[in-house]
Amino acid sequence: MTTMGEHHVTAAGGPWWWARRRSAVLDVSLAVVSAAECAVEGVPFARDAGVPVGAGIVFGLLAGSVLVLRRRWPIAVVLVSIAITPAQMGFLMGIVGLYTLAASELPRRIIGSLAGMSLVGTLVVTFVRVGQDMARGELTLGDWFVPFASITTSLGLTAPPVLLGLYVGARRRLMESLRERADSLERELQLLAERAEERAEWARGEERTRIAREMHDVVAHRVSLMVVHAAALQAVARKDPEKAVKNAALVGDMGRQALTELREMLGVLRSGGGPARREGVPLAAVGAAAAAAASRAADGEAVGDGPSLSDLEVLVGQSAAAGMVVELSVEGESRGYAGEIEQTAFRVVQEALTNVHKHAAGAKTHVRLAHRVSELAMQVENESPGEVSAAASAGLPSGGNGLVGMRERVVALGGVFVSGPTEVGGFRVSAVIPAS
Numbered sequence: 001m002t003t004m005g006e007h008h009v010t011a012a013g014g015p016w017w018w019a020r021r022r023s024a025v026l027d028v029s030l031a032v033v034s035a036a037e038c039a040v041e042g043v044p045f046a047r048d049a050g051v052p053v054g055a056g057i058v059f060g061l062l063a064g065s066v067l068v069l070r071r072r073w074p075i076a077v078v079l080v081s082i083a084i085t086p087a088q089m090g091f092l093m094g095i096v097g098l099y100t101l102a103a104s105e106l107p108r109r110i111i112g113s114l115a116g117m118s119l120v121g122t123l124v125v126t127f128v129r130v131g132q133d134m135a136r137g138e139l140t141l142g143d144w145f146v147p148f149a150s151i152t153t154s155l156g157l158t159a160p161p162v163l164l165g166l167y168v169g170a171r172r173r174l175m176e177s178l179r180e181r182a183d184s185l186e187r188e189l190q191l192l193a194e195r196a197e198e199r200a201e202w203a204r205g206e207e208r209t210r211i212a213r214e215m216h217d218v219v220a221h222r223v224s225l226m227v228v229h230a231a232a233l234q235a236v237a238r239k240d241p242e243k244a245v246k247n248a249a250l251v252g253d254m255g256r257q258a259l260t261e262l263r264e265m266l267g268v269l270r271s272g273g274g275p276a277r278r279e280g281v282p283l284a285a286v287g288a289a290a291a292a293a294a295s296r297a298a299d300g301e302a303v304g305d306g307p308s309l310s311d312l313e314v315l316v317g318q319s320a321a322a323g324m325v326v327e328l329s330v331e332g333e334s335r336g337y338a339g340e341i342e343q344t345a346f347r348v349v350q351e352a353l354t355n356v357h358k359h360a361a362g363a364k365t366h367v368r369l370a371h372r373v374s375e376l377a378m379q380v381e382n383e384s385p386g387e388v389s390a391a392a393s394a395g396l397p398s399g400g401n402g403l404v405g406m407r408e409r410v411v412a413l414g415g416v417f418v419s420g421p422t423e424v425g426g427f428r429v430s431a432v433i434p435a436s
Contacts, residue, residue, distance in 0.1 A: 094157060
């Protein structure tokens with residue numbers, strides 16, 4: 001950092017202490033003009049001092065050329081201009097030196113001290129010179145002219161360059177501050193954009209997982225019941241045509257219900273504009289949609305309106321119609337819960353019954369629901385499956401995601417999920433969800 005507050009720029013190729021070539025050209029040009037001025041002013045100085053004229057010219061050239069150092073050592077330039085003021089030399093060097101000094105990064109007390117010295121020096125020299133001229137009769141004005149001319153000249157040669165230099169220096173510092181602030185804001189915006197992209201990617205993953213869980217709950221249960229009914233239909237088609245017709249009607253009902261729920265979910269996905277990026281949509285809008293999807297996922301909001309606890313009896317009835325011996329018992333006083341709580345409780349029972357159809361067809365199953373003061377508890381427990389029935393031979397596949405999905409749903413609401421085999425050879429699924 002130079003005294004003028006400019007950075008050295010190596011790429012610009014400025015010689016020595018100059019940051020740019022044009023700065024060097026300007027300073028050298030000013031130094032040449034200043035040296036020429038001081039050389040001309042050195043002629044009368046040499047005559048008045050009684051020294052050879054050539055010595056005065058050389059002295060003026062050397063003194064005036066000091067201006068080339070104004071960016072590197074502005075204090076030295078101002079001191080030289082003050083030193084040659086009694087010889088009435090270096091007016092350009094004094095003006096440019098004071099401007100450079102005031103525009104630099106030096107402390108204000110140093111700038112004020114040197115400007116005051118220059119002002120006093122010019123004032124004294126002008127006062128003496130004008131007084132001598134009036135004494136010789138070259139000026140016939142009144143005595144008031146001497147102090148007036150001294151003050152006016154000293155202020156005119158000192159105040160304008162100092163004030164202009166202070167303004168330029170303040171403006172330069174302001175521009176550098178604004179540039180640094182702009183760079184800082186650009187870095188912050190870039191960091192925020194990267195974080196938004198990461199959050200959008202996380203939200204897309206959460207949304208995909210949530211949609212996959214919903215699709216699994218709907219499709220697995222409905223299709224499992226359809227397969228069970230189809231297996232039973234195949235077993236009794238010839239022996240009991242009336243029962244076969246009944247099972248066929250149930251299969252049709254199950255298929256229509258599954259299609260209805262799938263259409264509802266797909267409709268929500270089309271209208272909701274999920275987190276996936278679409279053609280013509282800016283990335284910022286995608287990030288906002290993904291963030292909203294993440295918020296919904298964190299709050300446990302499901303796709304569509306979803307089922308509720310009032311649908312449990314219908315769910316149990318469908319399993320009973322498929323040949324399962326199932327009992328539903330409810331403890332405590334039923335009351336309204338948040339939508340995500342009722343939907344999670346329903347899905348847990350639904351998936352547990354689906355697993356019974358898959359792995360323990362024909363086993364007696366108990367579904368218990370307990371409304372407690374601050375929580376909602378549910379349990380689905382099947383006894384040991386006895387003789388394998390026709391429905392069990394349907395060969396229902398298992399993806400291994402049912403228990404994982406149930407656990408994710410319950411834990412997302414701050415609940416507890418436990419599952420495992422019982423001592424008598426059955427299987428139990430239990431979940432407790434906070435009521436608020």
